[in-house]
Structure formats: C-alpha cells, structure tokens
Amino acid sequence: MSRLRIGIVGLGMAVTPHAKGLVDLQDQIEVAGAYSPSPERRAAFGARFPFPLCDDLEALLADESVTAMLVLTPANTHLDVARRCAQAGKHVLLEKPIDITTARAKDLVATCRAAGVTLGIVLQHRFKPAAVALAEQLDSGRMGEIVGCSTVIRLWRPQSYYDEPGRGSFARDGGGVLLSQGIHTLDLMLSLAGSVTEVCGYALTSPVHRMETEDMVCAAVRFANGAVGTIDATTAAYPGFPERIELICRHATASLVGTALDIAWHDGTRTTTDPDRSAGGTGADPMAFPHDYHRAVMADFAKAIRQKRSPRITGEEALRVHHLIDALIAAGQSSGRVMVATG
Numbered sequence: 001m002s003r004l005r006i007g008i009v010g011l012g013m014a015v016t017p018h019a020k021g022l023v024d025l026q027d028q029i030e031v032a033g034a035y036s037p038s039p040e041r042r043a044a045f046g047a048r049f050p051f052p053l054c055d056d057l058e059a060l061l062a063d064e065s066v067t068a069m070l071v072l073t074p075a076n077t078h079l080d081v082a083r084r085c086a087q088a089g090k091h092v093l094l095e096k097p098i099d100i101t102t103a104r105a106k107d108l109v110a111t112c113r114a115a116g117v118t119l120g121i122v123l124q125h126r127f128k129p130a131a132v133a134l135a136e137q138l139d140s141g142r143m144g145e146i147v148g149c150s151t152v153i154r155l156w157r158p159q160s161y162y163d164e165p166g167r168g169s170f171a172r173d174g175g176g177v178l179l180s181q182g183i184h185t186l187d188l189m190l191s192l193a194g195s196v197t198e199v200c201g202y203a204l205t206s207p208v209h210r211m212e213t214e215d216m217v218c219a220a221v222r223f224a225n226g227a228v229g230t231i232d233a234t235t236a237a238y239p240g241f242p243e244r245i246e247l248i249c250r251h252a253t254a255s256l257v258g259t260a261l262d263i264a265w266h267d268g269t270r271t272t273t274d275p276d277r278s279a280g281g282t283g284a285d286p287m288a289f290p291h292d293y294h295r296a297v298m299a300d301f302a303k304a305i306r307q308k309r310s311p312r313i314t315g316e317e318a319l320r321v322h323h324l325i326d327a328l329i330a331a332g333q334s335s336g337r338v339m340v341a342t343g
Helices: 015-024 039-048 057-062 075-087 102-115 129-140 177-193 292-307 315-334
Strands: 004-009 029-035 068-071 091-095 119-122 146-154 196-204 216-223 228-234 244-249 252-257 260-265 270-273 337-339
Touching: 004 015, 004 057, 004 292, 015 029, 015 039, 015 292, 029 039, 029 057, 057 075, 068 075, 068 292, 075 091, 075 102, 091 292, 102 119, 102 315, 119 292, 119 315, 129 177, 129 244, 129 252, 129 260, 129 270, 146 177, 146 216, 177 216, 177 228, 177 244, 177 315, 196 315, 216 315, 315 337
Parallel strands: 004 029, 004 068, 068 091, 091 119, 146 228
Antiparallel strands: 146 244, 196 216, 196 337, 216 228, 244 252, 252 260, 260 270
C-alpha cells in the first residue's frame, strides 16, 4: 500500500496531537512538509518531530505528489487556507471549527465541494471507544427510542488562557466555550441523539473571566425525534470535569462520562466500558490529553481518500453543530425560543 503524502499548514498549539498521531501512522501517511510562516515555530516543531519543514506554502501546494493538506491554522484563517488548498486540488483535513462564522463555514464547505476535493473535520470525540460502543448499542435498537438527552461540559480555563491576544474574541476564535471547546461534545451529542430543532436558554460571560465571548451557557433543547434535554457548558468550572452525555431511552439509561460508558437496562443488568487513558484537556492545560482519537481521525481520512468515500465527519455533517451553536447564542441573546437552522 502506497503512503498518502500530505502537507501540514499551521504549527501552533493544535499540531502536537496530530503530529504524534502521524508518527504512529508513518506506514500509512507520509508528511511531505510542515509549514508555518514563523521560523521559530518551524524550528520548534522540527526539534520535536521527524518531519521535513517547509517555508513556502505555495511550493507545498504545487507539489503534485502531495494529495492532501492538514490545516491547523487559527479558525479565522480556515476559509482562505482551505480555498487555496482546494484550488490546488488537495483534499483537506481541517481542525475544528470550520471557520469563525457559519456563513464562512458554509462557504468553505461549498468551495471544497465545487473543487471536487474531500473535506474532513477534526471532531475526534466520535472516535472514543466508549462513544463508538454507545453508538452501536443505539443502532442495534435494543435501547429503544431516545426520550431525553442532557450534555454537561464543565471545563476550566484560567484567565491567563484568555489573556493571549485574540483568544476568546469573535475576530479570531468566533466564539467562546461553545465554538472553541464544547463543539467536540456537542458534535458527539448530535451524532448520538440526532439533530436539535429548537433551543431556549442563556449564554453569557461570567465574572470569572475577562473576555469578549461567552464562557457559560445553559439551555433547554428539543430534538428532531421529540426528545428533550439540556446543555450546560462552561470554562469557569474549576478545576475542570469530564464531559458528560446522558441518554434516557425507552429500555435503558446511558451515561457517557469522559471515556467511560455505563448503560443501565430496565431488566436490572448493566453494560459498562471501562475508561481508557484519561480524556484530559478539561483543566488549565487544554492539550493535556492523549493523541489516540486524533490518530483515528487521520487514519479514517487517509482510508477515505484511498477508498474514494467520505470521511466519518464531513464538512456538511459538521455544519450541524455550527447551526446548533448559532441557535444557542441567539437564544442567550434573546432569552427566548430559537429554531435551529438546517442546511
């Protein structure tokens, strides 16, 4: 099997778990070059990982042996960078969020579609073994219909995290706890429970932080199948706690907490999945987590390119969580009921 040759664009904080995963996947994926406009970042990356460096993005995009690009740049650059990749005929694996606004996100998805290139989004929580096990139980029909779904995302970020220039701003990040952190768990929730059709609730900046965007959200939601539930998300919960999704079904109740799964069946039996390595990343160090799930995302993307199929999380699929986040923010601003957009 020939290796998929890729380029990396962006060597900031997000690159570490991806690079570690690529070290593990060297029998499947070959890194042709790792690009950053910063000489310091290129040097720091080169000191840690055994991949060639590149100081010319255009040269990397012009290399016909490069099939795909892994884009890890700041969110507000995603549309422009992805457009350049797509115009060069490169498939794109893009770090979340798609971009800082849903309009820009839809433009990015449409650009890749029009260019005929594959777009995958890094929303790695779907690849947790416990999440996969829960999805399989739901798909089997044994749990019955979902009647309730509650999602709790109680993370901690110190003020120093938001003191970095641009962080927690609309201009660079596009949003706060929902778009920057909670998007992973919200995407997983949607993949398990289905689309949300309406929300009502609150979104605000707590006194814990000085920042432009929201760090606390509390909402009630209704799903497309009629189920109801709640979303509780914050980065003000010291010292940070594992994310939790609880599903109440006709025949069982499931709790997915971090990387552990517990299903309590109405017949009195239980199905459990022990936690794997600590989910991490819930506290002051946002990168304190293993790279297993990022590796799984990249392996799926590479396999999708070879098999000429869609990756597990496409751009179109990821737009669902962007629409949900928009509705949660709108509900918080209006303190009223907001319908969730589609398409």
